[in-house]
Amino acid sequence: MLHATCRKSSKSGRRPSQMNTLFNIFVSDLDDGIKCTLMKVAEGRATLQEDLDRLEKWADKNFMKFSKDKCKVLHLGKHNPGVQHRLGSTRLGSRSVERDPGVPVDNKLNMSKQCAAAAKKANRMLGCINKGITSRDKEVIIPLYPALVRPHLEYCVEFWSPLCKKDVDRLERVQRRATKMIQGLGSLPYEERLRELGWFSLEKRRLRGDRITMFQYLKGGYKEDGDSLFTRSHMEKTRANGYKSLLGRFQLDTRGKFFTMRTTSRWNNLPREVVDSPTLDTFKIRLDRVLGHLV
Secondary structure (H helix, E strand, O other), X not given: OOOEEOOOOOOOOOOHHHHHHHHHXXXXXXXXXXXXXXXXXXXXXXXHHHHHHHHXXXXXXXXXXXXXXXXXXXXXXXXXXXXXXXXXXXXXXXXXXXXXXXXXXXXXXXXXXXXXXXXXXXXXXXXXXXXXXXXXXXXXXXXXXXXXHHHHXXXXXXXXXXXXXXXXXXXXXXXXHHHHOOOOOOOOOHHHHHHHHOOOOHHHHHHHHHHHHHHHHHOOOOOOXXXXXXXXXXXXXXXXXXXXXXXXXXXXXXXXXXXXXXXXXXXXXXXXXXXXXXXXXXXXXXXXXXXXXXX
16 A cells, blocks of 8 residues: 655645645546556566556656555465565565555455454444433434444445454444344344334345445446456356356355355345346335345
8 A cells, every 4th residue: 555745835825625636636647557456476466566666656757755664565365475565665564454445454354353343433432322312212312323333334344244253243233232222122132123123134234235236236337347346147047037147266265255256146046026126226125125034
């Protein structure tokens, strides 16, 4: 991850927002010519170094400096040789954990740290509500939870969706706690509390979000990336919905939890009337009916 520094003159008279806009315009060509997105073989390491050299030339040309002490390499893969890269004459160090974007990712692609951090932030906010709001009426608590607490549990969740049951339970306990705060529901089982509120569990909400995102990819909502992320089956005879996507092969369990992998099998199991929805709003309505029958 590269960070450029921009010195703002206090004598310019410009506001910070104006300076940010000017800076964004100035660096708009920073990634021109960059080739590396994801490389799996040795040639990819050479291409990555070429891109780093290209960035250094851009910085010299535009009289900019990268904060090279903040530029680190995260080596992924069990047999990764840990090749060192350089930015200019500086050799870049490595890290076992990196944040992208604001989500901690370790070299084993284990998302437990992010799950713990998300649950901690959400519980802290829920504690503030518990201490600061005396009313426990449904009309008071219900608007506060989705506005202030749940965003912490679902920020970029398509990227870091929990892999382990302990992480799933850790996140779900936050919502369990929130539903118990509502007057008249504390003595009911969690599933009944959700039915009373008309809510899905967080796990079911993640299933819903994945499928909504995939619908947008397959139906042209993200035209630039949709074709490269998913491959549609061209077999004339397909069971279920008739709009199946091919599921790639993988050797590691972690790969099977990636968005493109975990979503494909779930998408293929959807009924035809759901995936054939003409609009996104219609798709959401039909999808909610299906999810409502899931335990």
